[in-house]
Amino acid sequence: MSGSSPVEVAWFGALCDDDYEFLGVADPELASSWEHCRDITLAADGHGFDNILLPSGYTLGIDATAFAAGVAPLxxxxxxxxAVRMGELWLPQLARQLATVDRMLHGRLTVNIISSDIPGETLESAPRYRRTLEWMQVLRTLLDGRPVDFHGEFVTLTLDPPRATTTSGRCPPFYFGGFSEAAKETAAAAADVFLTWPDTVAGVADTVADMKARSERHGRTLRFGLRSHVIVRATSAEARAAADRLVSRLDDRTGAAIRGRSLDAASAGVQRQAELRETSDADGYAEENLWTGIGRARSGAGAAIVGSGEEVRAKLEAYRRVGIDAFILSGYPHLPECERVGNLVLPHLDHAPLVRS
Structure with missing residues (x-):
């Protein structure tokens, strides 16, 4: 795969009850649990994925931080x-938790910053992102092992760093996604990796160019990641048939109810996913190998790369050429799709865990 450095390929931990054989049809055996999510994580580890996203939810699923601590030694x-929701925990406590988990992982922790509403509270987008920015700044300071003397709109804290430090003594990379103006500026100012959702290759290129310019205005450099579903089979026809089967028991009312349960159901990013569905062809394809059918029953990343192993690799290569160097992939059900991606896609990619400098 082209690029100046190895690409990072991650899988999805499905801690938020987002696992199905038939999209929209609940299966108790696929609901998030310690056992099920552990098995997904260990399968991804065994197949050579570089990272795995552990999503955070309140209404759905199990606690991501507790799960991370439990699975780390395995x-x-x-x-x-x-995934960590900014504002949900007291900052000094959060810093100690993250440092401890990183120690348990021998330095293999990365952090997905979430700026959604805290459960039980609603805050307008602009102040919510101002709060997120303050939390990111203070959290990075503490995890870098430096004292904090911060007096902002949402955070007032004067404190020495905790004795508990990360393995490296530095803050783990912050991954962050969001498509509103406030979200983009927050990412440009304080994130390390900007995550975008599925889009056309041209659409992703536009996002990368926009965020590069924003980060440069802040005197910073971002990496770029793409969060997407994937359906890969030995042939293109088999992959498209698997996509059709996935939504074969889904009705529009159930899909709308599932989308509406998410805390980010009205976000700018979700609206863009809806636009992709509306402009796709009769089979739900926004462009070659980019299928939007998953978005009928999922808030957030609402499209999948669909095709043979060669076609999926080619699509990842196309995104790589426009600036993406990290992919967070998922597929339904997560365990068998993890195996398929591990067998049909990963062996042909130039990927390795990125060493922190």
Whole structure:
């Protein structure tokens, strides 16, 4: 795969009850649990994925931080991308938790910053992102092992760093996604990796160019990641048939109810996913190998790369050429699709865990 450095390929931990054989049809055996999510994580580790996203939810699923601490000693090489909701925990406590989990992983922790509403509270987008920015700044300071003397709109804290530090003594990379103006500016100012959702290759290129310019205005450099579903089979026809089967028992009312349960159901990013569905062809394809059918029953990343192993690799290569160097992939059900991607896609990619400088 082209690029100046190895690409990072991650899988999805499905801690938020987002696992199905038939999209929209609940299956108790696929509901998030310690056992099920552990098995997904260990399968991704065994198949050579570089990272795994552990999503955070309140209404759905199990706690991501507790899960990360439990699964950390069972893993061998994979990084954990732990989702953390800004504002939900007291900052000094959060810093100690993250440092401890990183120690348990021998330095393999990465952090997915979430700016959604805290459960039980609603805050307008602009102030919510101002709060997120303050939390990111203070959290990075503490995890870098430096004292904090911060007096902002949402955070007032004067404190020495905790004795508990990360393995490296530095803050793990912050992954962050969002498509509103406030979200983009927050990412440009404080994130390390900007995550975008499925889009056309041209659409992703536009996002990368926009965010590069924004980060440069802040005197910073971002990496770029793409969060997407994937359906890969030995042939293109088999992959398209698997996509059709996935939504074969889904009705529009159930799909709308599932989308509406998410805390980010009205976000700018979700609206863009809806636009992709509306402009796709009769079979739901926005462009070659980019299928929007998953978005009928999922808020957030609402499209999948669909095709043979060669076609999926080619699509990842196309995104790579426009600036993406990290992919967070998922597929339904997550365990068998993890195996398929591990067998049909990963062996042909130039990928390895990225060493922190």
């Amino acid at each position: 893993t061998s090489r994979i990084q954990l991308l732990l």
